[in-house]
Amino acid sequence: xxxxxxxxxxxxxxxxxxxxxxxxxxxxxxxxxxxxxxxxxxxxxxxxxxxxxxxxxxxxxxxxxxxxxxxxxxxxxxxxxxxxxxxxxxxxxxxxxxxxxxxxxxxxxxxxxxxxxxxxxxxxxxxxxxxxxxxxxxxxxxxxxxxxxxxxxxxxxxxxxxxxxxxxxxxxxxxxxxxxxxxxxxxxxxxxxxxxxxxxxxxx
Numbered sequence: 428x429x430x431x432x433x434x435x436x437x438x439x440x441x442x443x444x445x446x447x448x449x450x451x452x453x454x455x456x457x458x459x460x461x462x463x464x465x466x467x468x469x470x471x472x473x474x475x476x477x478x479x480x481x482x483x484x485x486x487x488x489x490x491x492x493x494x495x496x497x498x499x500x501x502x503x504x505x506x507x508x509x510x511x512x513x514x515x516x517x518x519x520x521x522x523x524x525x526x527x528x529x530x531x532x533x534x535x536x537x538x539x540x541x542x543x544x545x546x547x548x549x550x551x552x553x554x555x556x557x558x559x560x561x562x563x564x565x566x567x568x569x570x571x572x573x574x575x576x577x578x579x580x581x582x583x584x585x586x587x588x589x590x591x592x593x594x595x596x597x598x599x600x601x602x603x604x605x606x607x608x609x610x611x612x613x614x615x616x617x618x619x620x621x622x623x624x625x626x627x628x629x630x631x
Contacts, residue, residue, distance in 0.1 A: 428444055428574075429441065429442060429443060429444070429551060430442045432448075432450075434455060435455060436455070436456070436470050436472070436475075437470040438467070438468060438469045438470045438477065439467075439468040440458065440465055440466070440467055440468075441465065441466040441467075441468070441548070441551050442463065442464075442465050443463055443464035443465065443466075443550055443551075443571055443572065444463070444571050444572055444573075444574050445462070445463045445464075445570075445571050445574065446460075446462065446463025446464055446465055446571075447460075447461040447462045447463060448460055448461060448463075448465060449461055456475055456476065456477045456478065457477075457478045457480065458477075458478070458479050458480070459479075459480045459481075460479055460480070460481050460495055460497045461497070462497055462498070462499075463496075463497065463498075463571065464494065464495070464496045464497075464550070464571055465494070465495055466492070466493075466494045466547075466548035466551060467479060467488070467491075467492065467493050467494075467495065468492050469488040469490070469491055469492070469493075469509075471488060471489065471490030471491065471509065476488060476489075479495060481495065481497045481502050482497075482502075482533050483533065484502060484513070484514060484530075484533075485514060485515060486504060486511050486512070486513060487511065487512040487515050488509070488510075488511055488512075489509055489510035489511065489512060489521070490508075490509040490510065491506055491507075491508055491509025491510055491511055491524075492506070492507040492508040492509065492547075492548070493505065493506045493507060493508075493509075493511050493522075493547070494507070494547050494548045496567075498567055500531070500532040500533050501529070501530065501531055501532070501567075502528075502529070502530045502533075502537075503527070503528070503529045503530075504522060504527065504528045504529075505526075505527040505528075505542040505547045506522045506523060506524055506525065506526050506527070506542070506544075506547070507524060507544045507545075507547040507548060508524050508544070509523075509524065510522060510523045510524070513528055513537065520537065520539070522539075524544055525541060525542055525543070525544050526539065526540075526541065526542065527539070527540045527541065527542035528540070542558075543556065543558060546558075550568070550571075550572055550594065553593060553594045553595050554591055554592070554593055554594065555568050555569070555572070555591065555592040555594065556590075556591045557588050557589055557590060557591070557592075558589050559587050559588075559589055560587065560588055560589070561583065561584045561585070561586065561587060561588075562579055562583035562584070562586045562587075562588060562609060562611070562622070563579055563583050563584040565588055565592070565605075565609065566578075566579040566583065566622055569592070569601070569602070569605060570620075572594050572601075573594075573598040573601055573602070574598070575598055575618070575619060575620055576618070576619040576620070577613070577619065577620045577621075577622050578616060578619050578620070578621050578622065579611075579622045580621075580622060580623045580624065583622070586610075588608075588609055590608055592604070592605050592608065598620075602620065606625065607625070609622075610624065610625050611623060611624060611625050612624070612625045
């Protein structure tokens with residue numbers, strides 16, 4: 428389920444499935460992303476910065492549209508418009524439009540990358556667009572969007588995918604289309620899905 432939360436200043440927060448945020452009416456420009464994925468469309472005001480916190484990490488907007496993922500320690504930020512400041516201070520990192528940052532755990536060093544601005548937040552319109560993404564990342568995104576955990580086979584973080592996945596339809600329909608493109612098979616596994624190499628390919 429997607430949900431849009433309008434804020435009093437004209438900003439919007441668009442939530443993907445399985446997402447939890449915390450809002451405080453006393454601090455309306457500070458949002459905590461507890462888990463999941465959200466697209467922030469911020470009406471910028473230099474005198475009143477908009478802040479997103481993920482654990483101990485602070486992200487400060489500099490007039491922007493940006494997407495944030497928080498998934499069991501992993502943090503991913505991608506900027507579609509404007510800029511975001513990661514951890515403001517002496518070692519801050521400024522991300523402009525088309526920039527992304529990924530951190531695998533709360534204590535890991537962040538890794539910078541380039542992102543396609545038009546692809547950022549594409550999940551809200553039913554499309555996931557990738558450029559050289561790991562299958563682990565794709566599995567997490569698919570699971571969030573179909574509402575069910577996807578368990579990839581070991582080593583899927585080393586395999587890469589470039590392309591677009593369409594999210595229209597039921598979970599079965601989405602995965603039946605995605606499987607051939609990713610070179611994997613999806614099988615129901617209790618309350619989750621298992622993702623394994625297709626056509627008897629060797630394990631990852």
